Amino acid sequence: MLKPITNAEIQLLIAQAIQAREQAYAPYSGFKVGSAVLSENAKIYPGHNIENVSYSLSICAERNALYHAHICGANTFYALAVVYHETEFAKPCGSCRQVMHEFNPELLLVLCNLRKEYRLLSLSKLLPEPFEKSQFQTHKIEAK
Ligand code: THU
Numbered sequence: 001m002l003k004p005i006t007n008a009e010i011q012l013l014i015a016q017a018i019q020a021r022e023q024a025y026a027p028y029s030g031f032k033v034g035s036a037v038l039s040e041n042a043k044i045y046p047g048h049n050i051e052n053v054s055y056s057l058s059i060c061a062e063r064n065a066l067y068h069a070h071i072c073g074a075n076t077f078y079a080l081a082v083v084y085h086e087t088e089f090a091k092p093c094g095s096c097r098q099v100m101h102e103f104n105p106e107l108l109l110v111l112c113n114l115r116k117e118y119r120l121l122s123l124s125k126l127l128p129e130p131f132e133k134s135q136f137q138t139h140k141i142e143a144k
Contacts, residue, residue: 002106003078005038010120013038013081014112020046020061021083021114027051033061033084039074062096066103077103081110081118089119097127105130 013036021034026049033049047065051058062082069077080100084090089111092100100107100123109126112118 002108005079005108009038009042009079010081010110010118011116012036012044013079013110014083014116014118016044016046017061017081017083017110017112018114018116020048020065022048024048024061025050028053028055028058031084033082033090035061035065035080035082037065037069037074037077037081038079039069040076040078043069043072043074045069045072045074060093060096062092063099066099070103075103077107079108079110081112083112083114086114087117089113089117091126094127097123098130101127101130 016036017034020036021032024032024034026032028051035047037045045065045068047061047068049061062080082090082092091111105124107123109121109123110118111121
């Protein structure tokens with residue numbers, strides 16, 4: 001599901017991801033992450049990471065952005081920006097990649113930093129071997 005994304009849309013995504021990062025709740029890791037997803041009708045939905053004292057309950061910014069969008073009624077996603085650092089380019093974790101794949105295997109990723117520098121990458125490059133139901137064959141052990 002590819003769609004030409006404009007420069008203006010990329011700039012908006014980056015600005016929203018940086019703004020979302022301000023809201024991040026990361027008292028345990030101190031690692032604040034912001035994200036924003038572009039959906040149909042050019043709508044943009046932000047998300048940030050939210051941690052919990054029971055650490056494994058923490059959830060990443062990217063998944064929160066996608067779930068936020070989905071809860072608001074969007075289910076076609078074209079691009080997602082993620083930011084966490086002044087100069088480094090954030091890369092989504094494996095779990096988030098799998099969730100992105102569910103909605104768009106060719107999602108455009110905008111990996112950016114707080115200086116608003118960015119790199120574009122297709123999700124298919126970051127997750128070349130996703131978990132897919134179709135990868136399984138049915139086997140049956142015959143009774144003797
Ligand atoms: N985190 C994200 O929000 N996105 C990622 O892709 C990787 C990690 C968050 C989860 C946790 O709150 C903190 O960063 C440290 O792992």
